[in-house]
Amino acid sequence: MSQEHNEKGGAPAIVLIVIGVVLMFGGMILSDQTKEAAFIKALAEQGIPLDIGKTVATIGVFMILFPVIKSFFTNPLQEAIGQRNTDLERTFSEAESLRGQMTEMKADYERRLVETEAQAREQIQAQIREAQDLRKTLMAEATQQADSMKKRAQEEIEAERDRALTGIRLQVANLTLQATERILGENMDTDRNRRLIDEFLDQIEVPAS
């Protein structure tokens, strides 16, 4: 029955409203006309109080009501809820991206921390190695210096000893010569004598320790 009205359901709201108004007035007239109709009376006797006019008018009311409520309330509500949902989603995604950024930054920071630590360790180790090298070279130098000093001292000692020995030898030879001169009464300080004494001294000489 309502099919032909709903055929125009896709039509703009104004058509629906016009149909609704027409149906309402039609229902009013129909209600008056069918008040005494046989089938209405039969239904009423059965306990079913039906009034076709009211039904038609109701259809008209709803024809008006649907577009009105849709544009007045349901669509704004739908939009508001949708917008709020997108808002929430956007906030959530923002928070999510922020959290991602933070995680990234934290990872970066940790990575850098590890890097710095490694670098510091490396530096420390390098320093230690350098110090050890330095120590080794210093030690070597010192040892070398000490060795050279020792050698020089030994050389000096030997030279001194040689000089002393030579001096003593000279002294002894001189003394011997003087003694012999005095004994012999003549100057024996000749080259030949001296050589003789040297030879003698060489023979009696103890090894210089």
Added chain:
Amino acid sequence: MKAVFETAPLLLAAAGKEGEKGHHGPSFVGLFVYVALVLAVLFALMAYAKPGMSQRVFSGRKLLGLPILGSFEQIYLFIEQMCVGTIGSHGRKYIPMIMTFWMVIFVGNLVALFFPTSPTADLSFNLGIALISIGYVQWEGMRANGVFGHLKHFAGPKLPGALILISAIIFVIELISELMKNVSLSLRLFGNIDGGHQAAVAMNELGKHIIDLGGFELSIPFGAFLLPIKLLTCVVQAMIFSLLTCVYLSLVTHHDDHGDDHGHAPAPAH
């Protein structure tokens, strides 16, 4: 004749006392006074709630401690869940219509709690809603399947050769059942609301002049004790009406939804 009034106690217990007028429901003008009352309440609530929509959180204005916009939002979400759950993903476009049905019937039922009659307690009004609902279902079916496809839908499954006679019978039966959907939708709403009304009146009859205090007779409105269950009925009937509309819509627009389902998610086999 008299027997009818005596024997339909649920509906007619009070008819004898109130006279023929109560039995026939309100007159044409009376009905539309009540319809205007229902719509006035509805639009007042909507206008009251509307400014809150621009806020980020729907706290809105409150009426008697009840956040109106929040309630509308809950209704909307409920209807959306019902539409999407019953019809499928394309059920979202029916939400305004189903929500209008829900709100009008619910407010009508609430009016029936406090007033002698109400739009939803009138069979003619209910038949009007049911006709709109079923008519819209037919219209949607024709839009989804084409006029011929929709009519073929009535004939049931395709039967070979001589069994076309059975198809014809099925067609007629389906047509009748389609008409009966109107009757069942309207009669259910009418029976529940008007029946609850009559039951309350009958129980009030029981408590009339029950206590006699020396010439001063006290009445106890027993019918008031029915209010909680009548409130439940208000919600349930509004819900059943919109739910059944959803179910009919889903039956009629099932085919493309079916195709979509298979196209998108072929995997889940339970």
Added chain:
Amino acid sequence: MTGNVLGLGIGIAAFGVAIGLGLIGYSAMQGMARQPEAIGKLQTAMLIALAFVELVFLLVVFIVPGSVR
């Protein structure tokens, strides 16, 4: 006399429908208790079933008195 018989008939109808409603509620509640996650679906199906059973009684109330007359 007819009135009393009709009243009895409607009473019987109410009896049957009450049993039917009770069965629906019983099984729906059992199902909900077993599968609390399916409460939404069960409620929907239960309400539809309740509506249809209830309709039987309403039809009896509206149609029987007229047809027996």
